[in-house]
Amino acid sequence: MVFHVAIFWIVFAFGLIGNSLVIFIISKKQRTSTDHLMLNLAVADLMYGAMLTCLRLLPELPPLFWSCPLSSTLNDTAGLAFVESIFTMLILSVERYFAVCRPYSFKKCFSKRNVKLMVLLSWFLSLLIIVPVNSVQQCFLLSRINSKLHSVVLLVFSMVTLVFLVILSTKIYVSLWCKQTAIQPTAFREIEERKKKKKVTLCVLAVTLTYILCSLPLVILYALIVFSVTLGVDLSLVYDFYEIPVLLTLVNSALDPYLFCFQSKEMTKLLKKLFLCKKEDQAPQHALEQQLP
Numbered sequence: 001m002v003f004h005v006a007i008f009w010i011v012f013a014f015g016l017i018g019n020s021l022v023i024f025i026i027s028k029k030q031r032t033s034t035d036h037l038m039l040n041l042a043v044a045d046l047m048y049g050a051m052l053t054c055l056r057l058l059p060e061l062p063p064l065f066w067s068c069p070l071s072s073t074l075n076d077t078a079g080l081a082f083v084e085s086i087f088t089m090l091i092l093s094v095e096r097y098f099a100v101c102r103p104y105s106f107k108k109c110f111s112k113r114n115v116k117l118m119v120l121l122s123w124f125l126s127l128l129i130i131v132p133v134n135s136v137q138q139c140f141l142l143s144r145i146n147s148k149l150h151s152v153v154l155l156v157f158s159m160v161t162l163v164f165l166v167i168l169s170t171k172i173y174v175s176l177w178c179k180q181t182a183i184q185p186t187a188f189r190e191i192e193e194r195k196k197k198k199k200v201t202l203c204v205l206a207v208t209l210t211y212i213l214c215s216l217p218l219v220i221l222y223a224l225i226v227f228s229v230t231l232g233v234d235l236s237l238v239y240d241f242y243e244i245p246v247l248l249t250l251v252n253s254a255l256d257p258y259l260f261c262f263q264s265k266e267m268t269k270l271l272k273k274l275f276l277c278k279k280e281d282q283a284p285q286h287a288l289e290q291q292l293p
Contacts, residue, residue: 015254
């Protein structure tokens with residue numbers, strides 16, 4: 001049991017570093033519409049990782065340090081952050097689809113004002129999805145999945161998200177690699193722009209694959225619980241393995257900042273500037289000291 005808790009904390013620490021760096025770096029620069037979305041995703045992933053890790057630690061503590069209302073609050077907050085991260089990932093994928101496939105409509109549809117409205121709307125929708133859970137006064141996640149209607153809604157939402165991301169990624173891939181154009185790019189600027197678009201596509205495909213691998217086990221878990229009576233599934237076996245799908249969602253939240261941000265040249269430069277600024281500041285001072293008698 002201690003080993004399981006240690007794994008949760010290691011994954012959370014990995015996500016904490018990545019998401020915190022993203023928040024710090026973006027806060028130090030003039031933000032674009034994409035930066036607002038990445039910042040929102042980092043906040044949601046950081047919140048989810050913190051709540052889920054604390055929730056996993058509670059059963060290991062004496063009853064004096066936790067209570068059912070506290071556990072219920074952590075559950076609701078983790079669920080809110082998880083759904084919000086999915087919405088933000090969807091908005092980012094749509095934004096990149098417009099940037100690659102519909103560049104002339106991109107600036108109009110994804111202005112800073114529109115993106116901020118999308119972020120607010122996504123938090124509101126996430127809250128609406130999590131609200132039905134609040135009426136169930138149980139402590140831990142699996143014991144609270146007793147509303148079949150709400151569980152079906154979550155299941156459908158997860159599957160639709162998965163299918164939508166696959167469709168978007170496929171369209172972007174076809175647009176960049178499979179679609180033949182009459183005019184081939186010849187200018188240096190056009191070639192560089194096409195390379196950037198291909199890099200964005202690889203990022204979207206990586207995010208889609210990560211979401212599939214990390215979320216599909218949890219979707220299957222929900223499906224088994226919701227339709228356990230119909231399928232004749234022994235829930236005791238499902239409960240024995242529930243930590244694995246939950247851990248995978250934590251891994252997904254930890255990988256998001258690296259997949260979205262660290263593949264960007266701009267982010268790489270900012271990271272180098274962040275870590276090397278101290279050395280660069282110390283170099284002139286060290287040279288001056290050597291020149292002094």
